[in-house]
Amino acid sequence: MNAHQALAVGEPIGAQAATSPGDAPDAMVRFEGISKVYPAYRDKPGVHALQGLDLAIARGSITGVIGRSGAGKSSLVRLINGLEKPTTGRVVVDGRDISALAGRNLRLAQRSIGMIFQHFNLLSSRTAADNIALPLEIAGWPKAEIRARVAELLALVGIADKADRYPSELSGGQKQRVGIARALATRPNVLLSDEATSALDPQTTRAILDLLASINRELGVTIVLITHEMSVVRQLAKEVVVIDAGRIVERGHVADIFTNPQHPITQSFIAEVVGDSLPVSLASRLRAQPVAGGQAVIRVQVRGTGAGDTLVARLAREVGIDVALLAARIDEVGGQHVGSLTIGIPGGEGAAQQVLTWLAQHQFASERLGHVA
């Protein structure tokens, strides 16, 4: 597949795209005209946490909601399980208007929505097994059934040997596994993740995200994860919702968002994981003016399936210039390649222009960074 085709794949993007979660036919969670205002209290001014928000989250999907702190992510996720009420609009979860429920009816509905937390929120006075049993006790399950279900859940999250440990005796990853088992105890349809891996190291984060992916695959649980880390979205989510200042600024399939981010906020998130920065030694040698006998340094954005694989060889063959590969970083996101190649072009200004023209003809976004000796 050539670069042009690769880009075409990623073309239908933005809020109107047919593939965006907003148009999902069978929504597990649907926000309709949601706004959330925290009124002024004493010396604190009022806050518009969410404004005019419409969003549908498809049944069985994994949707990542990403935003900077204070963007409204926490409010959004707490509207789904009724911990907070919208100021206007309604939130429909599995066909039920959760924002209209209160008291006992709300509590019954909450049993079909699990939630995991950044700081795990385990009871220090209970063992791992007893922590997992808590929602079942609250739902009034008989003791024998609780015991059987807890054993099942401990095995599911891979900590059967830690059943009788207290949280103070568990590692962060083990604690989050207990949290996940507890959230799944009452067999919910929706699992909400509130920065669930933000307190974990990268390796443990990967293991927890793998666990969540397998839970989604095997149990069909719809997962909504809020995070400020694009790497988490990249690894786990299929759909992405980018929010900023209480509004959705961009949404779509994770591959589309990564290959063609539109909003500056999204672009900044992508840059964090794709890594546009040059190696230090290269950056320090970079000059603004051409260097005699040196190379022009050009960065080429790679977006799409296999687009960058043969770039260097094709330049050599089709343009007849032996380009030097100075730096490269390509990640795979949702089956699409995302990254950049930094290449050095010897042979003066003419050769550099030839390469830039060729790149433009073949739909590669590129920029000249400078020159090195």
Place this chain on the structure above:
Amino acid sequence: MSPEMINLIVQATGESLFMVSVAALLGTVFGLPIGVFLATSRKDELFAAPAVNAVLGMVVNATRSTPFIILVVAIIPFTRLIAGTSIGSTAAIVPLTIASTPFIARLVEAAIREVDAGLIETASSFGASPLQIVLKVLIPEALPGLVLALTLAVVSLLGYSAMVGAVGGGGLGDLGIRYGYQRFMPEMMLAVVVVLIALVQAVQSAGDYLARRVNRRLRHR
């Protein structure tokens, strides 16, 4: 020390323990729910009732700021109504309970407030009722703090119980005043003080031990 004196000390110790343990029990029965309510009834809390919270807080403060010896005398009619008499160890339990209840309530409030608010949110997120949150989350999580609070209350009650001798309440304090001070028997005074110190030590050690036993937070493998 004569056998009669030892007898007096044993009897007075029994009276003190009786008064203190019953008053501590009743103080906990009344003080625990009041303390839990105080800790959970401010604005946006579990049992949000800010006005009731404020009034109850004032009542608790008023009771706590009344000197105990004045409380004992001031509520004599109430004591007579409840206990049928205003003298003796049983009657003394009434003012001791009234003094210990707000004290225990404040200690319970402080212990409950120590529980991470995230745990309340967590329990709410899986549909726990406010009462379930109190019984299954707040009290078990605050248990080490509650045990230490109760220990402190018992130790204070031992001190208070020495004062009820003034209205014929009996107990170690009464013995110390009547024999040790008024009859000028320093050895009796000394014996009373030694027994009181031993009791306080025993109560504190038992409380500390129990609090450690129920504390899972800092225990490591």
